[in-house]
Amino acid sequence: MSHPHEHSERTVWYRTQFSSWMIAAGVVLAIALTVIAAIDASYRTVSLVLLLAAAAFLVTGGIKVTVSSRGVTVASALVPLLRRTIALERIAHASARWTRPMEIGGWGYRWKPGLRAVSLREGDALWLELLRGTHFVITVDDAKRAADLVNHYLPGPGAGH
Structure with missing residues (x-):
């Protein structure tokens, strides 16, 4: 379940996702x-x-994804100190699409040329296109809402500031 929270006119979206297997x-x-x-x-x-x-x-079997005015953070749900934050200043655009683990390198935290991913299952995924031309992908439910919020916070024409 996603949980938007209002704080000083800033929305925060977060979602926890687990892979039972x-x-x-x-x-x-x-x-x-x-x-x-x-x-x-x-x-x-x-x-x-x-x-x-x-x-x-165990560390990659559960994640918490947060989108805020600072960027996108993906952290281990079991070991929250293990986290990766992608600052808004590094993001060109966000989108959501159905993604299979094999197209992003498999399950868990993945590294491929031009792509980093956190993949727990096939399904909805948040795709972040970074300014350097690479992508960061997170398989998470309600990815469209997360992508919309990221794009809202991005500077530039049509940004929602």
Whole structure:
């Protein structure tokens, strides 16, 4: 559910999105690796190193996306200190469209030439066209509303200031 809030005539949009399979995979993997490390000392080091994979599933399995007059922030819902903010000054335009994970490199936090993405599932996605010609994509419900608000805050002709 999106939640716009008015504060000094400034609207803030936010949405929390979870991928149940990513979180489940992270939990199962963490439990299995911990049990293996506890039972068999010869696999302890490998199991503990592989716990990083479980942590990656958990950290990227839930996100909170915020659009405000400062820009767009995507943060881990489970570890909010892990966040990425794209300032309005770096954004040329925002749009929304149906997006498949494979067109943006897969699931989780993705890097491709000219594109960064946070992808939890197929569906509605916020596409940010950055001034340097690259894109930042976030799969999140109600992306059209988020894109409209980003464009409202952008300076230039037709901006909603």
